[in-house]
Amino acid sequence: MNIMEIGKNPNYIGSYDLYDLNVNETTVTIAGFREDNVVTNGQTEKCAVMTFKENYKPMIINPTNKKTLSRLFHTVMGEKMVGHKISIKIEKVKAFGKLFDALRIKETLPAQTEEKCEKCEECGKDIKPIAGMNSAQVAKYTKSKYGYAYCSECAVKAKAEAEKTKENEEEVIDESI
Numbered sequence: 001m002n003i004m005e006i007g008k009n010p011n012y013i014g015s016y017d018l019y020d021l022n023v024n025e026t027t028v029t030i031a032g033f034r035e036d037n038v039v040t041n042g043q044t045e046k047c048a049v050m051t052f053k054e055n056y057k058p059m060i061i062n063p064t065n066k067k068t069l070s071r072l073f074h075t076v077m078g079e080k081m082v083g084h085k086i087s088i089k090i091e092k093v094k095a096f097g098k099l100f101d102a103l104r105i106k107e108t109l110p111a112q113t114e115e116k117c118e119k120c121e122e123c124g125k126d127i128k129p130i131a132g133m134n135s136a137q138v139a140k141y142t143k144s145k146y147g148y149a150y151c152s153e154c155a156v157k158a159k160a161e162a163e164k165t166k167e168n169e170e171e172v173i174d175e176s177i
């Protein structure tokens, strides 16, 4: 069992999704808002959910993040926020005397300009800006790391693939001892 692959919510973005991308923050474009019935520990709770134009899972927005959004956009109307870019980041949050990783919306807005997109050499889709890097920088970074310019999705797959190969190599070494 790969412990990195368990305990993730398949429906909503969490700090683990940014860890998988090897980043602490990323820029996303707000696509819309809705209310979901979210089941936690067997209890159904109505949650505010924000969706993104980029290929990210929706984000549950807690009261802290709601307040940040209303401060950033000077409104509580979701319609007025749609189409705008925000940055989300991993933050250590203290709760019940312990530190947890939480996803937070940054208090400052990222640049709102549309940049020219590089294309992923694996799937052919646009390489979206991530972690404060623009499309060209992501392309350069993934090329230096994996040998190909990848979008974030393909980079995650390449990373998992590389780790698997490493594990297999280690197993071979173990067996030969």
Ligand SMILES: [Zn+2]
Pocket: 120, 121, 122, 123, 124, 125, 150, 151, 152, 153, 154, 155
């Ligand atoms: Zn790709």
